[in-house]
Amino acid sequence: MLRSHKLQLDDVPPTVRGIVRCGAGTNNIPVKEMTERGIPVFNTPGANANAVKELVICGLLLASRGIIEGNNHVNTVINTEEAGDYERVSKRIEADKSMFGGKEIEGKTLGVIGLGAIGSRVVSAALALGMNVIGYDPVLSLDAALQLPGDRMRRVTDLDDIFAEADYITVHVPYIKGVTHHLINSEALSKCKSNVHLLNFARGEIIDGAAVRSGYDTGLLTGKYISDFSDPDLMGHPRHLVLPHLGASTDEAEENSAAMAAQTMMDFLETGTIRNSVNFPTTILAPQKNSSGARLCIVNRNEPGALGEITTFLGSRGLNISQQINTSRGDIAYTVIDFTNQPEDAEAIQAELAKNCSFIISLRFLGMVFADELGEPGTYFYVSWAK
Incomplete structure (x- = not known):
């Protein structure tokens, strides 16, 4: 479990089952390498959403007055x-x-880019303050959509609509190289109102500081840029109001994030459940009455026929599957299997399964049924990359 520590590959021994960040962003974790090692990386989306939302509202007022x-x-x-x-x-x-004359935000239009846990709260708060709200999110989840205030706001499918109409633009998207890098650039700014105010409490790289500076220098832009990320092209500029990275720095947000991170990791270690992972598929398998309590969790490369080989092997060793779930995300597949009977030698079966199925990255047996004879739940853990 970590917050802002920059995780290095050497920090992660083969005994590590999972990594969770107490916060939303995971740019301080080598996610790609952890995926290759079969290690799920979790975050805590929404745990600090209220804290960030309140800072965004503060940013609106700082820009206006x-x-x-x-x-x-x-x-x-x-x-x-x-x-x-x-x-x-x-x-x-x-x-x-x-x-120091200013403008009131009531009746003005706020463009919200990213309508997830934070963005949806910003939408509701802005509506309560009497603003008109338009939102954009091309990958909006069902859960996130249900948090939005229906027809009290307008969702658009083209960012240009936000650029053209918004008096204020706030970004709430993750930083993804090649996708959201400089999402707001010189081309986007040329489509905006000259007095548009920009708010960035997501990641600094999402807004092109050099383009904003050029807009100020040429008179194209007359609004303010409020962020909690410094920018080398805007250092000291009077229209760029910079705060320390305070978004999630409240006592409540720190506690919420830590508690959510601990619960996420406990669920994974004790039941194999995966939720809020940035590199593994969401996987939830409820316990079944006729299960023996033995559960096997397998991480493998997402290859054709892999699941069939696994179940065939388990059947050949006399294990009867009561239920299973198989999910995948990109190159990674994850399988959770419950049995009606208990393996006589879990460690031996685990080693033999890994040897026979070269696509397996890691696997572990769970279940309190092993506590008396074979150690604590999850004691037996195989990782191919440690060999």
Whole structure:
């Protein structure tokens, strides 16, 4: 279990069954290499969603009103020769308020790119504040769709609709190289309103800082860019308001993420259940009454005929399958099998199965039925890459 630690390959010995990040992003984990090793990588989507949503709302207000600029000005006045003269400072501050005129967000249009756990909450909060909301998400899941407020918002299938109509644009998509890298670039910005405000509490690379800087320098853009990621092309620019990476940095979000991560890992270690994985297929197999309690979990390369070879071998060793589930995601397949009878020598069967089926990456027996004779659940664990 980890948060922001940059995981190195040498940090992961063959005994590791799974990795879970207490947060949504997994860019600090070598997911591709873990997939090749048959190690599921989990995250905790939604655990910090409320914390990020609240910061996004804060960002909307920071963009609309001269809050930070006004505070900086007040501090400057206080620290000048007027310091100590309360009456003079107060009059000066009141007289200068016209320097920081802003706009109200009510009635303005917010474009939300990414309608998952965070994006859907942002939609609801913006609607409650009287904003018009348009959303875009080409891979919206059913669960996420059910969280949206129906016809109170408008979903679009073309990003250009958001670029053309939005007064504010907030991004809530994962960073995927070649997919969401510089999703908002110079071409996209040329389609936006000149006074559009950009909010980025997802990942810095999703918005092209050089393109935004060029827009400011040429007068194409007059709005603000609010983010909790610094950008080398915008460092120090007065229209780029940068915060520390505070999105999930609340006591509540930290606790929610840790609890969700622990529960996710417990479910996987104790039952073989996979949910909230970024590299393995969702796999849930409820216990069955006529099962002996013996459960076998197998990770293998997704090759034709693999499942047939596995079940044939198990049958040849006298094991009767009561139920099973086989799922796949890309090059990885995952199988969970329950038996009506208990294997006499789980470790031997495991080793022989791995030897006979070269496509197997890892496998392990689960079940409290082994606690007395064969050790704790999941003791017997085979990984091909450790050989």
